[in-house]
Amino acid sequence: MRIALLSTAALVVVSAAVAQSPAPTTEPSYSAAGIVNSASNAPDALAPNAIATVYGTNLSYSTGSAFSIMPTAGALPEELHAVHVYVGGLPAPLYYVSPTQINFLIRADFRAGDVDFFTTHDGLAGPHVKLTLHDAGPALYPWGPGMIASTHADGSIITKDHPAHAGETVVVYGTGLGKTDPQVESGSISMVAAQIQLLKELEVLVAGTALDSKSVQYAGVTPGLPGLYQVNLVLPKQVKVDPEIRIAIGSQVSPAGMKLPLR
Numbered sequence: 001m002r003i004a005l006l007s008t009a010a011l012v013v014v015s016a017a018v019a020q021s022p023a024p025t026t027e028p029s030y031s032a033a034g035i036v037n038s039a040s041n042a043p044d045a046l047a048p049n050a051i052a053t054v055y056g057t058n059l060s061y062s063t064g065s066a067f068s069i070m071p072t073a074g075a076l077p078e079e080l081h082a083v084h085v086y087v088g089g090l091p092a093p094l095y096y097v098s099p100t101q102i103n104f105l106i107r108a109d110f111r112a113g114d115v116d117f118f119t120t121h122d123g124l125a126g127p128h129v130k131l132t133l134h135d136a137g138p139a140l141y142p143w144g145p146g147m148i149a150s151t152h153a154d155g156s157i158i159t160k161d162h163p164a165h166a167g168e169t170v171v172v173y174g175t176g177l178g179k180t181d182p183q184v185e186s187g188s189i190s191m192v193a194a195q196i197q198l199l200k201e202l203e204v205l206v207a208g209t210a211l212d213s214k215s216v217q218y219a220g221v222t223p224g225l226p227g228l229y230q231v232n233l234v235l236p237k238q239v240k241v242d243p244e245i246r247i248a249i250g251s252q253v254s255p256a257g258m259k260l261p262l263r
Contacts, residue, residue, distance in 0.1 A: 028119045028126030030056030035117060035131060037139045038103055039175050040255050045137030049108035050176040051227035055101055060121055063098040076105060076187040076226055082122040088115035093187030105227045107186040136178035136198055136249040140258050148245055148258045149173045163261040167237040172245060177229040180220055187226050195220040201250045204233055207243035
């Protein structure tokens, strides 16, 4: 499956080279409003085991990604280019760092509620801010403007030139779907599937209509990529072109306007 390519683009960690920047002489700067779900950029969609992003300044000396070391490390690093992120007093696994953006993983064993957040680079600490975690904060990753990151059942990427079809089984990718059963180890690169705990509260809306639960074949983590979730679903046999797809868990719903290329 070409999920490594798909997730790399979705997490905005594609870079031609490591870009060196002058060493910061001031502390990292950011606010609670700039700490968001990495798929939706929404600050109110943070949940256990979600991939999150902090935007700010002086966050890092340089740009770097964990993808180069993941295959041999067995887990995401908790330090990357002298950068640390602390959530609830514990170091967070890191996907990507740059002077203006960090992608990190909220630990899977956290509960919903308020937690303290701050970052450091080379011993310089940023401000402590309060984050509110929810049981779930579902969001779907984009693959181009307004288009969902998704694959056919064979793992090939769904695009306008290679669209889905009515009645087909497809896989959509996101983050923020909450705790799993079995519970995953935070940041560990596991190849074991694990369904979400809130499966009974899950609704998949295709063109505004909820699918029958039997049409959802799997909703859980994507093996090999911490914090990434997938929903395997069977599309209706009657569905309009390029339908909007949204994921709802309880009162939390993924943003509108995300469409699946379909003909």
